[in-house]
Amino acid sequence: xxRAPFKPSQQVDFVVIGSGAAGGVMAKELATxxxxxxxxxxGPYLREPDFKHDEFGVxxxxxMVNNYKQxxxxxxxxxxxxxxxxxxxGYGRQVGGGSxxxxxxxxxxxxxxxxxxxxxxxxxxxxxxxxxxxxxxLEPYYTKAEYDLGISGVGGSNPFDGPRSKPYPLPPMRIKSxxxxxxxxxxxxxxxxxxxxMAILSQPYQGRGACVNCGFCESFGxxxxxxxxxxxxxxxxxxxxxxxxxxxxxxxxxxxxxRRGRVTGAVYFDHAxxxxxxxxxxxxxxxxxxxxxxxxxxSQSSRFPRGLANSSGLVGRNLMVDTWAFVYGxxxxxxxxYKGIQVTRVLHDYYQADPKRxxxxxxxxxxxxxxxxxxxxxxxxxxxxxxxGTGFKKTLAECFTRTMTMxxxxxxxxxxxxSISLDPEVKDAWGLPATRVTYDSHPDDVKTTHFARDRMLExxxxxxxxxxxxxxxxxxxxxxxxxxxxxxxxxxxxSVVNAENRTHDVPNLFLVDGSSLVTCGRQxxxxxxxxxxxxxxxxxGKMARSGEV
Amino acid sequence: MLLSRRNLLRTSLxxxxxxxxxxxxxxxxxxxxxxxxxxxxxxAQAAAExxxxxxxxxxSGDGPGAKEAGVIxxxxxxxATFDQDQRELYxxxxxxxxxxxxxxxxxxxxxFEALRKHVVMGFLASPAWGGNRDKVGWKLIGFDDxxxxxxxxxxxxxxxxxx
Numbered sequence: 237x238x239r240a241p242f243k244p245s246q247q248v249d250f251v252v253i254g255s256g257a258a259g260g261v262m263a264k265e266l267a268t269x270x271x272x273x274x275x276x277x278x279g280p281y282l283r284e285p286d287f288k289h290d291e292f293g294v295x296x297x298x299x300m301v302n303n304y305k306q307x308x309x310x311x312x313x314x315x316x317x318x319x320x321x322x323x324x325x326g327y328g329r330q331v332g333g334g335s336x337x338x339x340x341x342x343x344x345x346x347x348x349x350x351x352x353x354x355x356x357x358x359x360x361x362x363x364x365x366x367x368x369x370x371x372x373x374l375e376p377y378y379t380k381a382e383y384d385l386g387i388s389g390v391g392g393s394n395p396f397d398g399p400r401s402k403p404y405p406l407p408p409m410r411i412k413s414x415x416x417x418x419x420x421x422x423x424x425x426x427x428x429x430x431x432x433x434m435a436i437l438s439q440p441y442q443g444r445g446a447c448v449n450c451g452f453c454e455s456f457g458x459x460x461x462x463x464x465x466x467x468x469x470x471x472x473x474x475x476x477x478x479x480x481x482x483x484x485x486x487x488x489x490x491x492x493x494x495r496r497g498r499v500t501g502a503v504y505f506d507h508a509x510x511x512x513x514x515x516x517x518x519x520x521x522x523x524x525x526x527x528x529x530x531x532x533x534x535s536q537s538s539r540f541p542r543g544l545a546n547s548s549g550l551v552g553r554n555l556m557v558d559t560w561a562f563v564y565g566x567x568x569x570x571x572x573x574y575k576g577i578q579v580t581r582v583l584h585d586y587y588q589a590d591p592k593r594x595x596x597x598x599x600x601x602x603x604x605x606x607x608x609x610x611x612x613x614x615x616x617x618x619x620x621x622x623x624x625g626t627g628f629k630k631t632l633a634e635c636f637t638r639t640m641t642m643x644x645x646x647x648x649x650x651x652x653x654x655s656i657s658l659d660p661e662v663k664d665a666w667g668l669p670a671t672r673v674t675y676d677s678h679p680d681d682v683k684t685t686h687f688a689r690d691r692m693l694e695x696x697x698x699x700x701x702x703x704x705x706x707x708x709x710x711x712x713x714x715x716x717x718x719x720x721x722x723x724x725x726x727x728x729x730x731s732v733v734n735a736e737n738r739t740h741d742v743p744n745l746f747l748v749d750g751s752s753l754v755t756c757g758r759q760x761x762x763x764x765x766x767x768x769x770x771x772x773x774x775x776x777g778k779m780a781r782s783g784e785v
Numbered sequence: 786m787l788l789s790r791r792n793l794l795r796t797s798l799x800x801x802x803x804x805x806x807x808x809x810x811x812x813x814x815x816x817x818x819x820x821x822x823x824x825x826x827x828x829a830q831a832a833a834e835x836x837x838x839x840x841x842x843x844x845s846g847d848g849p850g851a852k853e854a855g856v857i858x859x860x861x862x863x864x865a866t867f868d869q870d871q872r873e874l875y876x877x878x879x880x881x882x883x884x885x886x887x888x889x890x891x892x893x894x895x896x897f898e899a900l901r902k903h904v905v906m907g908f909l910a911s912p913a914w915g916g917n918r919d920k921v922g923w924k925l926i927g928f929d930d931x932x933x934x935x936x937x938x939x940x941x942x943x944x945x946x947x948x
Contacts (some may be wrong), residue, residue, distance in 0.1 A: 289911075290910075290911050290913070291910065291911070292907075292910035292911060293911070293914070294916050296906070297867065340810065410936050411942055411947075412938055412939070412942050413938060413939035413940065413941035413942045415945050416941045416944070416946075417941055417944050446857055448932075448933040448934075449933060449934040449935070449936065449938070450932050450933050450934070451934070528791075532946055567937070567941070568941050569940030569941065570927070570940055571938070571939040571941060572927070572939040573938070573939065575929075575934040575938040575939075576936070576938050585929060609909035609922065609926060610905060610906055610909045610910060610925060612926075613875075613905045613908075613909055613926070614905055623892065623901060624841060624842040624843075624888055624892075624901060625841065625842070625888075626844055626846075626847075627845065628842070629843050629844060629847070629850065629925070630847070632843075632925065632926055633847075633848070633925050633926060634922045635925075636926035636927055637926070637927040638930065639938075653868065681844050689788065725796065764850065770928075
């Protein structure tokens with residue numbers, strides 16, 4: 237076998253599309269197993285020296301996410317409407333994908349998440365289903381992910397978690413003031429707070445140094461390599477094998493198939509917008525819950541007129557998004573929450589759906605602070621703050637160091653008509669149809685966010701806040717958690733991939749990312765996406781070795 | 786991940802730029818700053834009018850305000866480079882504000898929202914972007930850009946206050 241880099245004309249074992257949470261894991265697992273792998277990544281290959289603590293440059297100028305000027309979105313609430321131009325989906329767009337700039341929350345899903353339909357029953361208007369696998373099927377891979385990537389936390393500290401085969405490889409991150417206040421309040425209310433499991437190193441691990449508490453985790457790349465992104469962990473391992481090439485600025489527009497209905501590789505635009513076809517024996521799409529279904533829909537052919545691997549008609553459907561509530565509290569003394577990681581304490585007491593509430597849903601709640609100076613001034617001040625003048629300046633001066641927040645990460649029901657599709661008119665800068673989102677919150681999801689906000693206001697009071705305020709309810713778009721759009725299942729009529737992440741329609745096409753998720757837990761999907769990726773990689777490797785791919 | 790979502794909303798209002806372009810821009814800013822606060826786009830009169838409005842958003846007194854932070858240089862840079870599409874809004878907005886020169890007279894306009902956003906950004910963005918001179922904005926709100934910290938970070942995580 238030749239070594240990376242590969243020629244596009246060379247048929248490699250696998251093309252992996254996307255280098256994020258899932259794609260990075262697939263690349264490492266398959267390359268270390270001896271397969272030749274080309275990873276095609278839309279975004280640039282940024283390195284640690286590119287990561288700056290520059291809020292305006294990184295956050296306000298889209299340095300690390302998709303850019304709506306080049307890749308516009310449209311959105312609408314129902315299929316009868318014409319979609320309007322607006323930001324609707326967001327994702328990390330560089331090598332490492334969203335794992336580079338994510339907050340690094342690393343919860344496992346609960347046992348109940350995999351069979352909530354059986355536990356709770358059908359929900360009218362939703363397509364709630366059991367997964368074809370259970371927590372126990374994924375548990376070894378959660379553990380593998382935690383050890384391979386480096387996760388800090390306290391195993392067993394969350395009484396609602398499923399059983400674990402091993403503790404976390406690293407002790408928990410140091411508690412911050414928000415964590416102290418959150419924990420104090422939760423205990424006062426008889427709840428069960430626990431140290432946040434984080435994909436950030438509390439101690440040196442596998443040649444990387446521990447976190448230095450700079451505070452720039454969410455939305456930023458970690459220049460210390462203390463955040464356990466795929467960029468800092470598995471991607472270098474994949475490259476080191478000599479079997480894997482990470483090809484950045486390679487924007488895939490179509491997956492090709494042959495007359496037998498097998499995929500043959502992928503056509504992409506390179507950095508100069510030249511079209512290149514990379515040949516492969518099999519293709520694994522890890523492009524995220526929006527880009528994966530979009531690419532399948534873009535890959536229509538006479539054999540698959542509705543889009544590749546879409547005989548079920550479900551590609552792009554059952555879109556689940558991040559659904560949340562947010563509460564602020566101002567305290568007597570400085571917290572200086574801008575120092576250190578964003579989240580140090582979590583509680584899952586309200587996680588489980590409870591029929592007694594009168595609606596389906598639940599939430600995981602954390603104590604946090606994820607603002608920087610500009611975003612705080614523009615978006616987080618109490619609603620009664622004057623917009624300008626002495627009063628504005630005074631509030632700004634007093635509030636920044638003394639505020640903490642709580643966020644509820646809420647369930648989001650899958651609904652058949654909530655979807656990713658191709659906009660019939662709007663095109664991106666490459667001439668490809670824009671992502672169109674059709675989304676309207678299920679009524680139970682709205683009730684869940686209100687329920688969670690009320691619980692957080694109780695917590696904030698119990699924490700001793702002098703003043704509390706909450707974000708008004710507004711539309712959930714744009715969303716950065718993109719899930720369910722190529723759901724996993726045993727029935728080819730009701731799902732897109734099987735329990736091995738193989739598409740029901742095409743034997744050498746696999747989809748591994750948020751699109752596989754049948755339910756979304758209580759958001760924070762990264763751990764589950766990566767556990768699925770480790771599991772799928774093991775199975776795909778076995779199949780490839782025995783000639784079944 | 787809430788912030789990321791908020792970012793998306795923000796960036797819809799701003800021209801997104803590639804990392805490479807950003808880098809180049811940043812160098813340009815730093816070079817311009819080293820040259821001593823020269824205006825690139827605005828003429829002296831427009832700059833004076835904008836600065837007077839900006840000084841009403843974040844006034845001087847009880848510490849430096851928008852004027853002392855050099856917010857006008859951030860705004861000039863914005864209109865010269867990444868927010869060129871707001872030039873017309875500024876032109877018509879300034880004309881509307883001219884009779885009174887008072888921020889209150891334009892408070893419910895699109896121009897006010899754009900100006901206010903620029904003032905806040907210019908006050909609190911890294912000085913490399915032209916404003917926040919001597920980090921006066923960061924000092925006002927209590928933000929330390931040291932880039933690495935040892936605990937305890939605040940009052941409540943200080944041993945003795947943690948219970």
